[in-house]
Amino acid sequence: MKIGNLKLKNNLILAPMADITDVAFRLLCKRNGAGLVFTxxxxxxxxxxxxxxxxxLIKTCEEERPVGIQLAVNDIKTAGKIIPSLKKFDVVDINxxxxxxxxxxxxxxAALLEKPEKINEIIKFxxxxxxxxxxxxxxxxxxxxxxxxxxxxxxxxxxxxITIHARLASSRYNVKAxxxxxxxxxxxxxxxxxxNGDVFNGKDAEELLKKxxxxxxxxxxxxxxxxxxRILYYFENGEEMINNKDEKIGQFFEYVDLCKKFRIFDFxxxxxxxxxYLKDFNDAARIRDxxxxxxxxxxxxxxxxxxx
Numbered sequence: 001m002k003i004g005n006l007k008l009k010n011n012l013i014l015a016p017m018a019d020i021t022d023v024a025f026r027l028l029c030k031r032n033g034a035g036l037v038f039t040x041x042x043x044x045x046x047x048x049x050x051x052x053x054x055x056x057l058i059k060t061c062e063e064e065r066p067v068g069i070q071l072a073v074n075d076i077k078t079a080g081k082i083i084p085s086l087k088k089f090d091v092v093d094i095n096x097x098x099x100x101x102x103x104x105x106x107x108x109x110a111a112l113l114e115k116p117e118k119i120n121e122i123i124k125f126x127x128x129x130x131x132x133x134x135x136x137x138x139x140x141x142x143x144x145x146x147x148x149x150x151x152x153x154x155x156x157x158x159x160x161x162i163t164i165h166a167r168l169a170s171s172r173y174n175v176k177a178x179x180x181x182x183x184x185x186x187x188x189x190x191x192x193x194x195x196n197g198d199v200f201n202g203k204d205a206e207e208l209l210k211k212x213x214x215x216x217x218x219x220x221x222x223x224x225x226x227x228x229x230r231i232l233y234y235f236e237n238g239e240e241m242i243n244n245k246d247e248k249i250g251q252f253f254e255y256v257d258l259c260k261k262f263r264i265f266d267f268x269x270x271x272x273x274x275x276x277y278l279k280d281f282n283d284a285a286r287i288r289d290x291x292x293x294x295x296x297x298x299x300x301x302x303x304x305x306x307x308x
Contacts, residue, residue, distance in 0.1 A: 001035065001214050003192060004133030004160030006066055006090055008035035011209070012228055013163075015196060015218035016040050016070035016093070016137075019269065023059045024258035028225035028251060030064045033232045035214075037067050041095045041109075044073035047082045056264055058085065066090035070137065072098065072108040074118060076125040083129050090132055091160075094122055096150070097139040099169040110169035113142045116153035123157035133160035137196070137216075140181055142169045151185050151193075163194040163216050173219070183211035200227075202234020202241075223276025225251055245281055249304055252277040256297065267297055274300060 001011040014021060014029045016038040026037040039058055046054040060067050068091030073079050086092050096119055098109030105111075112119050119136060126134045136154045140147045147164065154162045164185055166177040177197025186193040195212035199205050200220040208215050221227050226248060233241040252274055259265040274291055278284035287303050294300035 001192065003036075003091060003135065006133050006160075008066065008214075010035040010232065011194075011214035012205070012231060013194060013214055013216040014038060014221055014228075015216045016068075016095070017218055017222065020222055020273075022057065022259070022264055023061060023064065023262050024255050024264060025225065026067065027061060027064045027258060028255060029221060029228055032225050033228040034217075036091065037064055038091075038093060039067070039069045041070045041072050041098060043108075044071050044078045044082055047085055048078060059262055059264065060088065061262070068093050068135075070095050072103060073122060074107050074112060076122060079122060079125055080129070086126075086130060087132075092126055092130060092132060092134050093163070094119065094126075094134070094136045097137050097165050097169065099139075104169075110139060110142055113139060113146065113150055113169060116146070116150045119150065120153040120157040123154060123159050127158035135159055135161045135163065137163040137165065139165045139167055139169045140178070144168070145181070147181055147185055148188060151189055155189050155191050159191060161192040161194060161214075162189070163196050164212075165196040167197060179208055179211050182208070186212050202231045205231045206234065223252075223273065223279060224248065225255075243280060248277060248280070252304065253301070256301075267300075270297065271300055274304065278304070 001008045012035050014034045014037040018040045021038060021040045029037055042054060042057060067089060069089040070093040072095050095109050096112040103109035123134050136159055138150050151162055164182050166179050166182050167175055179195060182195040192213040194214040194216050195208045196216040199208055199215055199217050205215045217227060230241040256270055271294060291300060291303045294303060
């Protein structure tokens, strides 16, 4: 798959996710086969201020490349101030889909869906000032579908690709993603269309790829970077790979080691992440409370080792 002048090794992409897609997790996903990975959504204003936490969030390493940054930005003045910080990334994506009230009340994320002309303006500016592909991640609309108008605004601005999360911003995850809209948009555009929403295994990815050019995986990857390995196995063998408990727990321990290596170790965050790595195992229920109450990484590891 190609996004502008960037050729990916496959069309499986790790979605930007808050408090999830740090450099350690992205690297695990890349090692398991992801063709492209993204930082979590970065607030452009925080990047302008050189906020310490934000600078930590944009840490990268050579092994994870190609890596993209996703931006929450709503004006070209702010975008212009962070151009130097964006140049180390292989893709720059504009978030036009985050539905969180704390984001939309500031006219960021999904709020931009109601201002396609503003999306167009921001992308045009970035295309002009950067030599890497510029993309956008959108939803079908905010309260009502206007995906064709938004997608055309993205394409006409010179974007190299677009990702469509096939829900309205006002919809919750109990509303099934409507992939048919993704195909309708792909048929209407000339740039690659990446589908997002409700991909949890190889069969899901195969079916979604009948409607678009690439698959972006979000919730299915949380606590499970091996999902990329399993999907690629399905593509090659036509059957789902059994989820190996020891391998998955090993991924968690590797995540801890990588957090230390990249100096992003945060015990509370790691403790929360461990619960995601354990969620698919029936016998994990008996130790989950102990894991949640662990006071340090050594106690946490001892709880999890019991499962191996």
